[in-house]
Amino acid sequence: MSSDVAAPAVLPTRFQCPLCLDLLTSPVQLPCCRKHLCLVCFERAVQLTSTNCAFCRKRIVGFARRQSKKIDEALWVEIQSQTHGMDTFMFDDDGGTTNAAMHLHDAAAPGELQSYYEERVAAAERERAAREEEALAATMRLLEAEQLHAPSTPGHTADGERATRPSSTSDESKRRSADRVFAIFASAKPLQRNHASVAPKSRKPMKLASSSSSSTKKSWACPGCTYLNWSHQMHCVMCRTRRGPTR
Structure with missing residues (x-):
C-alpha cells in the first residue's frame, strides 16, 4: 500500500534566525546591523556579550x-501566516534548498580515518625513499664524472699507479738537497751574544743551619717521666718534678 509523502515547503532565508538556524519566533530586528533574531536568542546574546x-x-x-x-x-505575522499547519520546511539558500530543521553531517565509517591515515603515511614514506634514491644516484654520477675528468698528477699515471724512476735520478736529487741544506747552514752567521750587557744574577749566600738543634734550647726533658717541657716552665707539667740545673 503506497502513500504519497508531501514535499517540504520552501521558505525564504529571511525567516531563518542566524543564531539558532531555525525558524524565527517573535523576531527582533537589531537597530545596528538590521538583522532579525528570535527573542530568546536576542536575550541570550545580550547576556553573553554584555549589551553588545x-x-x-x-x-x-x-x-x-x-x-x-x-x-x-509585521514580520512575525507574515511568518505565522506562511507556516501555518506546516510540519516540515526548508530554507531557500541562493537558489538551492537547505534543510534548516536538521543539519546532517557526513560521518566517516568505522576504521575509515585510520585506513586513510595509514595510506597517507605509506605514500609519504614512498616519496621520501624515492627522493633518497634519486639523490644517491646523482651523487654516484657526479663522483664517476670527477674520476673520469680528473687530470693526472705528476709522478702518477692515469691509472693511479706511481711511475717508476731510475734510482740514479733519485740519488742525485737527494744529494743536491743535502748540498743546499749544508750551504744554508754554512752561510749562516753564529749568534753573537753581548755578555757585557747581560749582567749575571746576583745570588745571595745561603745561611747554613746551625748544628745545634733549636728544640733542645726551647724544651727540656723531665728526668722523672721524660716529658718535654718548655724552657720557661720550671716544673714538669706531667709529674710536677722541679727542673734540674741547666748546663
Missing part, C-alpha cells in the same frame, strides 16, 4: 533595556 551586538559588536544597551516594541510584528 553579536554581529557588529556595537553597543545596544538602550534597545536591550526597552521592554516593549522589540518584536517586529
Whole structure:
C-alpha cells in the first residue's frame, strides 16, 4: 500500500534566525546591523556579550533595556501566516534548498580515518625513499664524472699507479738537497751574544743551619717521666718534678 509523502515547503532565508538556524519566533530586528533574531536568542546574546551586538559588536544597551516594541510584528505575522499547519520546511539558500530543521553531517565509517591515515603515511614514506634514491644516484654520477675528468698528477699515471724512476735520478736529487741544506747552514752567521750587557744574577749566600738543634734550647726533658717541657716552665707539667740545673 503506497502513500504519497508531501514535499517540504520552501521558505525564504529571511525567516531563518542566524543564531539558532531555525525558524524565527517573535523576531527582533537589531537597530545596528538590521538583522532579525528570535527573542530568546536576542536575550541570550545580550547576556553573553554584555549589551553588545553579536554581529557588529556595537553597543545596544538602550534597545536591550526597552521592554516593549522589540518584536517586529509585521514580520512575525507574515511568518505565522506562511507556516501555518506546516510540519516540515526548508530554507531557500541562493537558489538551492537547505534543510534548516536538521543539519546532517557526513560521518566517516568505522576504521575509515585510520585506513586513510595509514595510506597517507605509506605514500609519504614512498616519496621520501624515492627522493633518497634519486639523490644517491646523482651523487654516484657526479663522483664517476670527477674520476673520469680528473687530470693526472705528476709522478702518477692515469691509472693511479706511481711511475717508476731510475734510482740514479733519485740519488742525485737527494744529494743536491743535502748540498743546499749544508750551504744554508754554512752561510749562516753564529749568534753573537753581548755578555757585557747581560749582567749575571746576583745570588745571595745561603745561611747554613746551625748544628745545634733549636728544640733542645726551647724544651727540656723531665728526668722523672721524660716529658718535654718548655724552657720557661720550671716544673714538669706531667709529674710536677722541679727542673734540674741547666748546663
